[in-house]
Amino acid sequence: MNRRLSPLFLKEDATGQALFASRTYRPGEIVVDFVEVEWRPKRDRYTVEHPSGLHLYDQVLASVSHSCDPNCQIDLQGRVLVALKTIAAGEPISFDYQTTERRFAHPFDCLCGFSGCRGRIG
Numbered sequence: 001m002n003r004r005l006s007p008l009f010l011k012e013d014a015t016g017q018a019l020f021a022s023r024t025y026r027p028g029e030i031v032v033d034f035v036e037v038e039w040r041p042k043r044d045r046y047t048v049e050h051p052s053g054l055h056l057y058d059q060v061l062a063s064v065s066h067s068c069d070p071n072c073q074i075d076l077q078g079r080v081l082v083a084l085k086t087i088a089a090g091e092p093i094s095f096d097y098q099t100t101e102r103r104f105a106h107p108f109d110c111l112c113g114f115s116g117c118r119g120r121i122g
């Protein structure tokens with residue numbers, strides 16, 4: 001599956017490859033859709049937990065960073081990542097991994113910089 005990323009782009013950041021906006025998104029706008037996914041029986045650092053107990057993998061979604069003050073929210077029923085607030089061009093795309101994962105295959109120290117950052121995730 002090869003999808004056009006525009007208006008998003010990938011760039012290396014402190015945590016690896018991250019997804020960035022190349023245009024402005026308004027609250028409620030779909031930023032990423034992930035209708036066709038690969039289902040994995042076990043969680044890993046790139047999967048998103050589905051309420052069914054399976055873990056879905058999508059190449060673009062796997063590049064979305066975690067933030068304790070995210071600019072997007074994941075909608076597992078609609079299979080979309082939706083903007084929660086206005087996202088400016090050049091901003092990293094993020095969601096809160098703890099909204100989907102009950103446990104973490106790879107706990108990590110969050111670097112989101114938000115004043116209410118939870119620090120250790122997982």
Ligand SMILES: [Zn+2]
Binds near residue numbers: 119
């Ligand atoms: Zn954080």
